[in-house]
Amino acid sequence: MTRTTVKIPTPLRGFADGRAEVPVDGETVDAVVRELVQQFPKLQKHLFTPGGELRNFVSVYLNEEDIRHLQRGATPTRDGDVVAIVPAIAGGAGAAASSPPLSRDQLVRYSRHLLLPEVGVAGQKKLLRSKVLVVGAGGLGSPTSLYLAAAGVGEIGLVDFDAVDVSNLQRQVLYTTHDVGRPKLEVARERLEGLNPGVKVNLHPAPLKSANAMEILRPYDVVVDGTDNFPTRYLVNDACVLLGKPNVYGSIYRFEGQASVFDARRGPCYRCLYPEPPPADLVPSCAEAGVFGILPGIVGIMQATETVKLLLDLGEPLIGRLLLFDALAMNFRELKLRKNPDCVLCSPKPTQKGLIDYEQFCGVPAAGSQRSSSGVPEITPEELRDELASADPPMLVDVRDPPEWDIARLPSATLIPRGELPNRVSELTRARQVVVYCRSGQRSSQSTRLLLDLGFQNVRNLKGGLLAWADHIDPSMPKY
Amino acid sequence: MRSVELSEPSVRAIRAHARETYPEECCGYLVVRAGEDEASPRRVLSVERARNDFEGERRRRFVIRPEELLEVEGRLAGEERAVGGFYHSHPDHPAVPSEFDREHAWPWYSYLVLAVTQTAEGPLGAFELDAESGAFHPAPLLLPAATDWSGGKRTPKSSLGEEGVS
Numbered sequence: 001m002t003r004t005t006v007k008i009p010t011p012l013r014g015f016a017d018g019r020a021e022v023p024v025d026g027e028t029v030d031a032v033v034r035e036l037v038q039q040f041p042k043l044q045k046h047l048f049t050p051g052g053e054l055r056n057f058v059s060v061y062l063n064e065e066d067i068r069h070l071q072r073g074a075t076p077t078r079d080g081d082v083v084a085i086v087p088a089i090a091g092g093a094g095a096a097a098s099s100p101p102l103s104r105d106q107l108v109r110y111s112r113h114l115l116l117p118e119v120g121v122a123g124q125k126k127l128l129r130s131k132v133l134v135v136g137a138g139g140l141g142s143p144t145s146l147y148l149a150a151a152g153v154g155e156i157g158l159v160d161f162d163a164v165d166v167s168n169l170q171r172q173v174l175y176t177t178h179d180v181g182r183p184k185l186e187v188a189r190e191r192l193e194g195l196n197p198g199v200k201v202n203l204h205p206a207p208l209k210s211a212n213a214m215e216i217l218r219p220y221d222v223v224v225d226g227t228d229n230f231p232t233r234y235l236v237n238d239a240c241v242l243l244g245k246p247n248v249y250g251s252i253y254r255f256e257g258q259a260s261v262f263d264a265r266r267g268p269c270y271r272c273l274y275p276e277p278p279p280a281d282l283v284p285s286c287a288e289a290g291v292f293g294i295l296p297g298i299v300g301i302m303q304a305t306e307t308v309k310l311l312l313d314l315g316e317p318l319i320g321r322l323l324l325f326d327a328l329a330m331n332f333r334e335l336k337l338r339k340n341p342d343c344v345l346c347s348p349k350p351t352q353k354g355l356i357d358y359e360q361f362c363g364v365p366a367a368g369s370q371r372s373s374s375g376v377p378e379i380t381p382e383e384l385r386d387e388l389a390s391a392d393p394p395m396l397v398d399v400r401d402p403p404e405w406d407i408a409r410l411p412s413a414t415l416i417p418r419g420e421l422p423n424r425v426s427e428l429t430r431a432r433q434v435v436v437y438c439r440s441g442q443r444s445s446q447s448t449r450l451l452l453d454l455g456f457q458n459v460r461n462l463k464g465g466l467l468a469w470a471d472h473i474d475p476s477m478p479k480y
Numbered sequence: 481m482r483s484v485e486l487s488e489p490s491v492r493a494i495r496a497h498a499r500e501t502y503p504e505e506c507c508g509y510l511v512v513r514a515g516e517d518e519a520s521p522r523r524v525l526s527v528e529r530a531r532n533d534f535e536g537e538r539r540r541r542f543v544i545r546p547e548e549l550l551e552v553e554g555r556l557a558g559e560e561r562a563v564g565g566f567y568h569s570h571p572d573h574p575a576v577p578s579e580f581d582r583e584h585a586w587p588w589y590s591y592l593v594l595a596v597t598q599t600a601e602g603p604l605g606a607f608e609l610d611a612e613s614g615a616f617h618p619a620p621l622l623l624p625a626a627t628d629w630s631g632g633k634r635t636p637k638s639s640l641g642e643e644g645v646s
Contacts (some may be wrong), residue, residue: 009586010588010589011561011586011587011588011589012587012588013588014585014587014611015611045614046587046611047585057584059546059552061546064550066546066547082551086546086549086550087546087586088543088544088545088546088549089507089530089543089544089549089566089584089586090534090541090542090543090544090549090571090576090580090585091507091541091542091566091568091580091581091585091591092541092542092568092578092580093505093533093539093540093570093571093572093573093578094582122579227551240510285645298530331551455542468508
């Protein structure tokens with residue numbers, strides 16, 4: 001561990017027990033300053049913006065050299081280095097070039113904000129100067145980005161690489177039927193700039209990866225997590241912790257939603273809550289589990305609310321609290337979250353100091369590679385078609401949930417949802433051949449493994465599931 | 481808020497500086513004794529000019545480079561003195577801190593603002609940032625009785641009231 005000395009400027013000594021110098025450990029200048037704030041949390045608001053950036057009139061010097069001339073926050077430190085925090089003194093009478101007075105149009109557009117003493121002209125100008133990144137332009141990102149644009153957040157970044165699909169329209173309110181097939185980001189920009197031409201929409205049309213995450217997140221004040229998968233969720237969390245940015249989290253499952261604000265400088269991070277991802281095969285996506293279309297609207301708008309509060313430093317942020325919403329019961333519950341003192345990432349002694357391979361961490365195959373089905377025997381759709389037409393067709397077991405069965409199924413199949421399978425194996429004992437299938441072939445590979453472990457001999461998994469069947473054998477079968 | 485005590489030569493020096501740089505803003509340091517008692521009125525021993533390093537509209541802005549502040553602090557430290565705050569002028573604006581002043585203010589320091597027009601230097605205001613609320617609070621300004629408030633030695637054609645001129 002590298003030990004540096006941090007020099008505290010006179011005006012801030014009152015927030016650091018009156019000390020002029022403090023020994024602080026850290027491998028980079030960023031880490032040193034973050035560790036200093038951990039030791040003296042009252043320094044937080046004097047050194048950082050609500051968005052988590054170093055305030056632009058705080059200068060940091062490493063051994064008398066301005067870090068802006070070095071590698072900025074990433075500048076490595078060595079034992080005995082002196083890190084000096086120096087206030088840049090600024091002021092002046094009029095409006096700054098960077099903060100012109102609101103135009104007539106803006107005064108009218110934002111009048112309902114301006115009437116709120118908590119927002120006012122100063123708050124609205126702050127919003128107009130703010131930058132928010134929304135990761136995922138889907139169910140959560142749609143309402144979030146719409147409300148952020150309406151509120152006048154000056155720059156909105158969107159990360160997504162999908163095209164609009166008809167099945168998105170049940171909840172992704174950025175898009176219309178007319179947009180099906182077009183890249184989501186292209187449509188989103190038109191929609192958001194149409195809603196508020198004063199907002200700049202930055203497009204990041206690529207998957208968020210360890211290689212590009214820091215670069216994409218860095219310019220933004222707040223990051224909104226609207227992702228639908230665990231690798232990206234952990235990636236967003238880790239990058240936010242490393243960059244010292246608040247991460248406005250939301251997630252949805254069927255009729256239930258969650259929201260929180262993870263800001264490791266002031267509270268727990270996502271990893272404090274979930275140190276490890278759940279096993280990949282236990283995680284159903286919206287595509288598998290279904291989602292109540294209105295739910296992401298509610299959760300996404302809670303995320304937009306928290307984002308604007310953070311930008312304006314208003315009210316009580318959802319830091320250290322997990323809000324649970326149940327649409328069927330129509331109630332909210334709140335859980336207190338604590339910072340994990342052993343968190344690998346945001347504890348004072350982190351063991352993880354950079355981004356990792358999140359696909360591997362979450363046990364998900366890299367994009368493009370075929371998931372190995374835990375080595376279970378497989379049958380292709382073509383082979384299955386031929387065997388079903390033979391004199392001795394295999395027994396077909398559908399391990400999906402009943403609502404999926406109602407959407408599409410193979411004609412001669414028996415429905416045994418995965419969870420019921422262990423208690424219903426007796427139904428399979430007479431079959432000489434069994435083929436198990438689900439939507440994509442993932443869940444059924446687990447069921448195939450279960451049956452093999454129970455001693456069944458001739459069990460195979462339908463490779464690629466019903467999706468592959470629809471692609472190769474029966475184009476009339478609906479894909480969902 | 482700590483009150484600020486300012487001698488007549490210091491007041492004169494600030495006025496002269498503001499006049500010279502008009503219509504641009506001037507800025508400078510309030511020099512105090514090192515380790516001054518926080519509770520007592522903050523006694524300004526002298527003022528020193530700073531360079532307005534703002535790249536742009538200096539009629540509305542000032543910036544003091546951190547390197548310059550470091551240099552001045554280092555020099556003063558050798559004389560048992562320290563920087564206890566800053567002064568700056570508001571050309572054709574009232575002697576009250578702007579929102580920009582507030583956003584860029586630091587706690588602990590005293591801030592003096594002098595209103596100045598083409599013909600006169602108006603009132604001087606003293607302020608300190610409340611670290612808790614982030615608001616600027618006026619601080620009592622203790623001036624020697626001899627200070628001429630009407631605008632120094634020049635005959636003022638207009639005088640800035642508390643509200644100033646627009």
